Amino acid sequence: MQAIRIAAASRGAASTATAGHQLPLTRREFLRGTGLLLGTLAIGTPIAALAPSRAWALELKALDTATGDTLLKFGRVLYPHPILPDAVYALLVKDLDAMAAADPKMAAQLRDGVAGLDRATGGAFAKAKPAAQLAAVKAIEGKPFFATVRGKCVTALYDNEMTWTAFGYPGESFSKGGYIRRGFQDLKWLPDPPADASPPPHLG
Amino acid sequence: MAKIAFDDDSAVVIIGSGAGGGTLANELCQKGIKVVVLEAGATQSVANFINDEWKSFSQLAWLDARTTSGSWRIAKDFPGLPAWICKTVGGTTTHWAGASLRLQEHEFKVRTHYGAIKGANLMDWPLTLQDLEPWYDKAEDKMGVTRTHGIPGLPGNNNFKVMHAGATKLGYKEVHTGRMAINSRPRDGRGSCQQIGFCFQGCKSGAKWSVLYAELPKAEATGNLDLRPESHVTRIEHNAAGKVTGVMYVDKAGQEQRQKARVVCVAGNAIETPRLLLLSASDKFRDGLANSSGQVGRNYMRHMTGSVYAAFKEPVHMYRGTTMAGIVSDEAGNKPKRGFVGGYEMETLSLGVPFMAAFLNPGGWGAEFAWWMEHYSQLAGMWLVGEDMPRETNRVTLNANVKDKYGNPVPNVHFDDHANDIAMRNHAYTQGERIYKAAGAIRTFRTPPYPSTHNLGTCRMGASPADSVCNAYGQTHDIPNLFISDGSQFTTGGAENPTLTIVALAIRQADHIATRMSQRTL
Numbered sequence: 256m257q258a259i260r261i262a263a264a265s266r267g268a269a270s271t272a273t274a275g276h277q278l279p280l281t282r283r284e285f286l287r288g289t290g291l292l293l294g295t296l297a298i299g300t301p302i303a304a305l306a307p308s309r310a311w312a313l314e315l316k317a318l319d320t321a322t323g324d325t326l327l328k329f330g331r332v333l334y335p336h337p338i339l340p341d342a343v344y345a346l347l348v349k350d351l352d353a354m355a356a357a358d359p360k361m362a363a364q365l366r367d368g369v370a371g372l373d374r375a376t377g378g379a380f381a382k383a384k385p386a387a388q389l390a391a392v393k394a395i396e397g398k399p400f401f402a403t404v405r406g407k408c409v410t411a412l413y414d415n416e417m418t419w420t421a422f423g424y425p426g427e428s429f430s431k432g433g434y435i436r437r438g439f440q441d442l443k444w445l446p447d448p449p450a451d452a453s454p455p456p457h458l459g
Numbered sequence: 460m461a462k463i464a465f466d467d468d469s470a471v472v473i474i475g476s477g478a479g480g481g482t483l484a485n486e487l488c489q490k491g492i493k494v495v496v497l498e499a500g501a502t503q504s505v506a507n508f509i510n511d512e513w514k515s516f517s518q519l520a521w522l523d524a525r526t527t528s529g530s531w532r533i534a535k536d537f538p539g540l541p542a543w544i545c546k547t548v549g550g551t552t553t554h555w556a557g558a559s560l561r562l563q564e565h566e567f568k569v570r571t572h573y574g575a576i577k578g579a580n581l582m583d584w585p586l587t588l589q590d591l592e593p594w595y596d597k598a599e600d601k602m603g604v605t606r607t608h609g610i611p612g613l614p615g616n617n618n619f620k621v622m623h624a625g626a627t628k629l630g631y632k633e634v635h636t637g638r639m640a641i642n643s644r645p646r647d648g649r650g651s652c653q654q655i656g657f658c659f660q661g662c663k664s665g666a667k668w669s670v671l672y673a674e675l676p677k678a679e680a681t682g683n684l685d686l687r688p689e690s691h692v693t694r695i696e697h698n699a700a701g702k703v704t705g706v707m708y709v710d711k712a713g714q715e716q717r718q719k720a721r722v723v724c725v726a727g728n729a730i731e732t733p734r735l736l737l738l739s740a741s742d743k744f745r746d747g748l749a750n751s752s753g754q755v756g757r758n759y760m761r762h763m764t765g766s767v768y769a770a771f772k773e774p775v776h777m778y779r780g781t782t783m784a785g786i787v788s789d790e791a792g793n794k795p796k797r798g799f800v801g802g803y804e805m806e807t808l809s810l811g812v813p814f815m816a817a818f819l820n821p822g823g824w825g826a827e828f829a830w831w832m833e834h835y836s837q838l839a840g841m842w843l844v845g846e847d848m849p850r851e852t853n854r855v856t857l858n859a860n861v862k863d864k865y866g867n868p869v870p871n872v873h874f875d876d877h878a879n880d881i882a883m884r885n886h887a888y889t890q891g892e893r894i895y896k897a898a899g900a901i902r903t904f905r906t907p908p909y910p911s912t913h914n915l916g917t918c919r920m921g922a923s924p925a926d927s928v929c930n931a932y933g934q935t936h937d938i939p940n941l942f943i944s945d946g947s948q949f950t951t952g953g954a955e956n957p958t959l960t961i962v963a964l965a966i967r968q969a970d971h972i973a974t975r976m977s978q979r980t981l
Contacts (some may be wrong), residue, residue, distance in 0.1 A: 262966060287964075289730070304541060309475075315853060333824045333825070334825075334828065334829050334832075335825070336829050336832070340831065343803060350740075352578075392750075405822075405824055406845075409817050410513065410813070410816075412816070413812055413815075413816035413817075413832065414512075414812075414813040418812065419812050422812055422832065422833060422835040422836065423774075424778065424811060424812040424835055426510070426811070427657070428510060428655050428657070428779075429510050429655050429657070429663045430510075430663075433652075433654045433655035433656065433664070433780075434616075434653075434654040434655070434656060434779040435653045435654040437779075438618065438776065438779060439614075439616045439656075439779040439780035440614060440615060440617060440620065441617065441776075442617040442773075442775060442776075444773045444899075445624040446624060448619070448620060448623040448635075452612075452615065452635040452641070453613075453614055453615030453619060453620075453623070453635070453636050454611045454612045454613070454614060454635065454636070456614040456654070457644050457652075459645075459651075
């Protein structure tokens with residue numbers, strides 16, 4: 256099976272996923288990391304249409320699979336977007352794993368935090384009911400572990416092209432000539448302002 | 460490019476190359492005066508500006524350590540980032556949105572018009588609108604401000620259509636695409652706006668006026684400019700007579716250098732400018748340079764700001780086109796019956812998905828936050844910007860507990876909103892929401908202030924040396940050859956985006972310095 260490997264920094268990872276630099280995973284590569292997250296993009300979504308392969312994989316350097324999976328679910332509770340695939344939330348896990356790999360204290364904070372979420376939900380946060388997950392997250396709001404994961408979400412979940420595609424944000428426009436000929440005033444459900452308030456564009 | 464020797468004490472040394480310093484540099488060079496510009500940041504260009512919010516932020520923003528204190532929400536959400544301004548050649552004119560409004564007549568005389576307000580350090584400016592009008596005129600011509608000098612307005616984008624529909628339905632009359640220093644037609648060797656939508660990330664078409672490509676190349680062409688990027692000034696030096704003699708700085712190779720000067724002009728923005736004066740304290744000036752009044756660093760203003768975002772059933776695509784070409788000015792006057800003094804402008808604004816996530820509701824999470832992000836393409840947005848109250852206790856100080864890479868204390872920015880600021884913000888939020896509801900919004904959201912883009916007042920100008928730092932020309936009361944050349948000079952803030960006023964003051968200051976130099980009184 257060909258899989259997109261989520262490997263580089265978050266924006267890079269998104270670019271990798273959408274630009275076709277897929278790297279097939281071999282069994283040896285599977286074994287190198289301490290943890291591994293796998294997923295499949297749903298057929299028929301704009302993101303899947305962009306990706307070179309529907310399957311994706313994330314190798315973890317410092318965290319184990321269960322910890323990574325719990326952090327992914329934690330991200331989904333913090334920023335619940337049913338329209339975003341797990342591949343986006345895996346970017347959060349990848350960034351947190353990188354922090355854990357660089358700093359043992361951070362690794363301990365994440366492992367302890369995940370253990371706390373598991374305890375609060377009677378054993379396994381990842382498998383708990385949504386209401387129980389939400390209650391467990393609310394109970395730790397403002398704590399360092401919560402702040403670490405929530406803070407990382409801001410860039411991991413929203414600064415990648417998969418999310419932009421899902422939300423209808425196209426990113427850069429300069430290479431396409433800006434929007435002067437591409438709909439900057441194409442809104443039709445309100446009246447156009449008069450010319451003295453909004454003069455015609457200079458197209459020359 | 461001129462090469463001015465380190466021991467040449469005939470030149471004007473300008474610290475900072477933004478709206479104030481960069482404009483001043485070109486104006487002086489045009490008059491035949493030798494100028495050294497020391498800019499802490501590196502040189503970028505139209506070609507290498509980046510249409511990507513976080514990458515551009517890394518490229519342009521001032522990210523040196525700063526600390527915060529006070530009850531403003533920034534101290535909690537962005538404790539290390541009190542201001543969203545730039546460290547690059549051209550300063551924050553690379554990032555600014557282009558809105559170019561004159562202060563109103565009464566805003567130069569707020570103590571007279573507003574009276575004494577408890578907890579506010581109000582003072583009249585030492586100059587009037589009439590004094591500044593000819594210089595505003597020159598600034599608007601230089602910058603190519605739309606709706607002045609026969610320059611047509613910009614075309615409104617979708618975000619403006621929403622603002623216009625709602626505002627006119629409410630009965631607002633002064634609603635248009637603004638006075639913008641962005642070419643609506645080719646002008647001054649620069650092309651017209653391509654509606655790229657990344658004004659804040661550096662204008663890749665060069666249509667937006669920026670010191671980087673509209674002023675400094677002209678200054679270089681005179682042969683009088685010695686521009687030194689990546690040169691961080693650490694101290695201003697003076698002699699026994701109490702005149703400044705030059706500056707110490709760290710160059711791009713990390714070497715400490717001493718540049719002699721005939722005149723020193725400080726234009727590092729309202730955080731770094733007072734910091735540098737305070738860092739330059741000596742046996743003669745124990746409280747820092749030009750600080751006999753004790754006002755250096757005080758009266759820090761950031762404008763009353765806030766944003767309203769609104770979601771609609773239909774698409775808006777607010778990110779397309781000029782970010783801030785849209786304004787409602789009907790609330791800009793002083794109408795104390797509203798429950799506050801001063802006024803505010805409402806201006807179109809949009810953020811991309813990455814910055815929306817960071818700034819819509821900092822610290823926010825959950826289904827509510829997610830709902831707003833998912834409705835991104837159906838959002839319209841506006842920025843609220845109004846006059847805030849100068850307060851002596853809102854101030855920039857040196858934080859001895861945190862050092863920068865040169866071993867100097869970093870600036871701490873302390874800010875508490877005045878009750879007048881809060882009343883104005885609430886009024887502005889309400890009116891912004893009413894505009895969008897009148898246009899059919901299904902939901903509206905009150906976004907708190909972003910890190911400060913308008914940093915003002917920390918070396919205020921005034922008539923008396925007892926309660927101000929500099930005179931109406933930005934010349935410090937205490938040291939005749941030391942000038943303040945940026946927004947730090949503002950006595951009070953007015954409701955308007957400050958860049959046009961900073962540029963007008965810089966042109967006026969250049970005229971003053973040149974005259975005084977030719978008279979040998981400087």
